Amino acid sequence: MSKLVIVTGASRGLGLAICRQLLQAGYSVLGLARTPSDELTQLQQQGLLFRAADLSKLDNIPALCSELTKQYGRPYALINNAAVGYDGVLATMHNSEINSLLNLNIQAPILLSKYLLRPMLLNQSGRIVNISSIIARTGFNGLSVYAASKAALEGFSKSLAREVGKAGITVNCVAPGYMQTEMTHSLQGDKLESIKRRSPLGRLATPDDTAGAVVYLLSEQAAAITGTTITVDAGSTA
């Protein structure tokens, strides 16, 4: 039986690319998203399992995890990819947006890790990959709250890696640079060209470049890698 991987934010962008590559690599993949996209529906025809879930409803997460484990069995891996990236200066960002960003970008992955880690503990084997961003360690005007959430995720991952390493579970982050996805569609024109120009490879990383790092971290070859961050940014932060 193939290993089960749960991917959040599976309907678009990076989440979709991760699901596609994991299916190609022979994993059983369960995608979570609020609603399925057309692309995700196509992947369902290739075997992708889908469960509609609104992860911003934090109180529902324990029951969701319990149901998923009962229905699909103990997961091998969790990919915390779902996130929002509101663009705006802090001084005028509405408090409700700060709250909802922190709920989805930090609290939801922590709770998902807490509850899906348990079956991994019983298996004495597992993988957690948290999708961070180069913004966790570099500054970007208008993304301070998003940056805080990603830096928090990296700190969380390092300590959790220490906590669960003894049980054969690895916890890592993948930090993409700017990718052309719906999430970054507001980044256009000069800003985008400037990022491309400054990149040693002269281009942006793609969702597929980043998904490749996730697939690697789930492989046997990555069994000794834990508590670290793999940056996939076409060299932008070099």
Added chain:
Amino acid sequence: MELEHTIRQTLDQVAIIANCQLIDNINDDTVLLQSGLDSLGFAMLVAQLEEDLGIDPFSQMQIAVYPRTFAEFVGVYRQTLANGN
């Protein structure tokens, strides 16, 4: 008594998986932290009991509860089951 038996069996089972050596004669007054099971082992105990009993009292409670002794641990599960989850 059946619940306590289940918990004792599960305790033995996870101690083996977690590679922990339990002390002899765990009784009601045994302090959990001195039982030989480490903190990750307790997480496994809660996880296994959730699979077997279908409840996680510690998530279902409105406030954080940390049982100190084995009897208190069993009591938390007994109370949750009595409350109909």
